[in-house]
Amino acid sequence: MIFIAPLSITNSFQMALAASGSGSSGSSSENRVQFDLVDEPGRWFKNVAGDITNSGTQSLAVGTPGVRVDFNIRSNTVHTVTSLIFPQNAQGMPFDQPKASKSSQSVTLQTPGLYVFTCKVHPYMFGAVIVDDPQTQGLDLGENISLVNGITVPTSSDLATRLLRTFFIATAPSNWQDYRQSTWHVTYPNVDIRIAGGAVVNLPTVLNARYGNDIALEAPFDPSTAGVGKVWVDTQFELTKNKSKPGTATKIDTTTWDIERKVALPSINMNNPHNMWTDRDQKLIYQTQWFDSKLTVFDAATGKLVKNISVGESPAHVMTRTDTDQVHVTLNGEEAVVELAPKATGIQREIPMQKEGEPESHPHAHWMSSDGQKMVTPNAFSADSTLYSFDSDSIEAKPTTGAIPIATGMMPDDSKYYVANLLDSTISVIDMDENSTTFGQVIKTINLIENYDPISGAITGPVGALPIQTPVSPNGKYMVTANTLTATITIVDTATDEVVTMLGCDAGCHGVQFGAKNGGGYYAYVASKFSNSLLVVDADPNNDGNVSDAKIAGRILLTASSTTAKDDTITGNAGMGGQGVLATPIPYNGWVQNLPATLKSQLTSEQQNPIGQ
Structure with missing residues (x-):
């Protein structure tokens, strides 16, 4: 089921991004994003602009078509910058490195939609860029997304939203399951997104409806039979x-x-x-x-x-x-x-x-x-x-x-x-x-x-x-x-x-x-x-x-x-x-x-x- 939401949240979010340079480290006229690849849990692809959505993740950036994305290695070991998800038929995709290294990488993204990058050495490291067409309502995720293994699905599909949910859990330590608590709450950016068929929906409304939230956590308990050692x-x-x-x-x-x-x-x-x-x-x-x-x-x-x-x-x-x-x-x-x-x-x-x-x-x-x-x-x-x-x-x-x-x-x-x-x-x-x-x-x-x-x-x-x-x-x-x-x-x-x-x-x-x-x-x-x-x-x-x-x-x-x-x-x-x-x-x-x-x-x-x- 798709939920239509008001557009005021998205518009204010986009204005805030414009004022901060589309989540980049430069001026609003500079269509550029920088991620530092670090050893910090959750923030492995760390947007130098910080948490641009106030939702806990520092691994999301937004730009417009032609945005340059720089990846700088600030880690003790080697990594790759590898396309995991990208808009179907996106120009220049998939992006990959044949060899892991500590060298910086850059890519320019032209096609509007959702791009998620990972590291093939450490494949739960995620960094995401939404390339947004300013002429459309809502942040553009694209009509369809392709995975690097060849699968293509609509952005309204369960696989697409399940992957999106996983991104926000993985990249925000505040979204992890803490069994010292009785419930598990996941915070998503309160924004509207444009998905398959041009539908504009509220992101947390869709994810909460599909996967629930404030989920009761089972209290820890010991097995009735001991282990050995x-x-x-x-x-x-x-x-x-x-x-x-x-x-x-x-x-x-x-x-x-x-x-x-x-x-x-x-x-x-x-x-x-x-x-x-x-x-x-x-x-x-x-x-x-x-x-x-x-x-x-x-x-x-x-x-x-x-x-x-x-x-x-x-x-x-x-x-x-x-x-x-x-x-x-x-x-x-x-x-x-x-x-x-x-x-x-x-x-x-x-x-x-x-x-x-x-x-x-x-x-x-x-x-x-x-x-x-x-x-x-x-x-x-x-x-x-x-x-x-x-x-x-x-x-x-x-x-x-x-x-x-x-x-x-x-x-x-x-x-x-x-x-x-x-x-x-x-x-x-x-x-x-x-x-x-x-x-x-x-x-x-x-x-x-x-x-x-x-x-x-x-x-x-x-x-x-x-x-x-x-x-x-x-x-x-x-x-x-x-x-x-x-x-x-x-x-x-x-x-x-x-x-x-x-x-x-x-x-x-x-x-x-x-x-x-x-x-x-x-x-x-x-x-x-x-x-x-x-x-x-x-x-x-x-x-x-x-x-x-x-x-x-x-x-x-x-x-x-x-x-x-x-x-x-x-x-x-x-x-x-x-x-x-x-x-x-x-x-x-x-x-x-x-x-x-x-x-x-x-x-x-x-x-x-x-x-x-």
């Missing part, structure tokens, strides 16, 4: 007193569900901690700094810094080999995986994820095989996946996947692996059986939006749009995927590779890892970027292999309590930015067998040998 969550956007950069690692005791520790590491100004893993003894935490160039190592018991190692641009994910305990870190801002000695005592080599002459890969969330002989990466820039063999020290396959492949999961018997394709909302299933004629090939594509109508918004079954982390359960029976646009958790039966069920998630649903459940079975721990709660998912409550009865077993508030140990004072975005998750002791096949006896004794016999081989 600890869960670490990268609360990447949490701010602390003695750092200029954001981020903490949050430690949860799963026997009590208390927040045990916050690790900010102010001595190194730890910057956007993104993903974690641990050593064979479960005594060290390997922590990547995604908006920087460092792998940090700290003590799992005390949170004390052990070392801070320069590894390369935008280190994203980290895992170990089961056979050697060597550490492997993907360089999302480059084209390789860095291999370090056990306990990260030193860099041993860089392993390119593409052959000479091929497009740069820029790998993100990799996975390692249970025998330590294979590594797979999703390659964000080359839209493919690398299947690498340590045994032959070579790339064995490089199948094409989808747009911005971002994460992987693998069967515990190393028979196949999965790649989540962010912009296509699909998961590629790739054969790893070396005796198969389809080895290294995509054998199925799981369409996570098959049950979604992008025009009407009708949902007729499980749906997951913009999937991110997607691990397979340690016993290999199912896969859990966090989907950021729809804020849903989808669960796939790995025997059929069909989506079986869907659960609700929080804004910016992002990170998933499995941990052992006390007495048998597993919990999937799900973290969300724009929320301060951790969901505890019991996908198979009675451990019968049927995930149709999956449920949310608990919701843990990620803010510090009076008993939480801290190495710095928390000053903002409390518990926000949940991304990387790590449960210790690690429950996955290949790793679990190498646990120290004291940790292994906490697990059932089935958990100690999850696939019975």
Whole structure:
């Protein structure tokens, strides 16, 4: 349904923009906009003119046809400026950089409508420009918008407005879900917009009607059954007193569900901690700094810094080999995986994820095989996946996947692996059986939006749009995927590779890892970027292999309590930015067998040998 609204708000807004130079840093006669790309949560594309709509976002600008948009890198790492959304058939679109860098970029926008830019390395960074035709009423969004993956929809469609809503949530920390409160309010710019068919509608009226507002938040609650060990969550956007950069690692005791520790590491100004893993003894935490160039190592018991190692641009994910305990870190801002000695005592080599002459890969969330002989990466820039063999020290396959492949999961018997394709909302299933004629090939594509109508918004079954982390359960029976646009958790039966069920998630649903459940079975721990709660998912409550009865077993508030140990004072975005998750002791096949006896004794016999081989 489309709502027609008075035009007085838009007219006054446009006059205010004209007086301030259309949201630019110059005079009203200068049709120019400047964004600084920074490490600040929410304001990653930061309009130097500030919040021009008084709605909380500093990532929106408005200009007229011919507006020049400058992008200046003020970050500790490399980025791209990449078109995500633009008016259909817009002149000069799509705009992209083939290589991530710290250099400034400029683009001139001629066609009226909505333009949204992102970074392919950090694809939740958003900056938007509305090119407004001053001869029309309302701010022009255009008749249709095109996405960089080729989809085109009317600006009145559910997909268009859902993406617009996501932009205003992601770019305004005041719009994030705070589970210390009882309701969730999202503030939108109170402006009129011109959409498909020339209709002029009030933006918040449409978004509130479609998606609601002042939504009741479920109170946090503990699972009735304890977990085993600890869960670490990268609360990447949490701010602390003695750092200029954001981020903490949050430690949860799963026997009590208390927040045990916050690790900010102010001595190194730890910057956007993104993903974690641990050593064979479960005594060290390997922590990547995604908006920087460092792998940090700290003590799992005390949170004390052990070392801070320069590894390369935008280190994203980290895992170990089961056979050697060597550490492997993907360089999302480059084209390789860095291999370090056990306990990260030193860099041993860089392993390119593409052959000479091929497009740069820029790998993100990799996975390692249970025998330590294979590594797979999703390659964000080359839209493919690398299947690498340590045994032959070579790339064995490089199948094409989808747009911005971002994460992987693998069967515990190393028979196949999965790649989540962010912009296509699909998961590629790739054969790893070396005796198969389809080895290294995509054998199925799981369409996570098959049950979604992008025009009407009708949902007729499980749906997951913009999937991110997607691990397979340690016993290999199912896969859990966090989907950021729809804020849903989808669960796939790995025997059929069909989506079986869907659960609700929080804004910016992002990170998933499995941990052992006390007495048998597993919990999937799900973290969300724009929320301060951790969901505890019991996908198979009675451990019968049927995930149709999956449920949310608990919701843990990620803010510090009076008993939480801290190495710095928390000053903002409390518990926000949940991304990387790590449960210790690690429950996955290949790793679990190498646990120290004291940790292994906490697990059932089935958990100690999850696939019975």
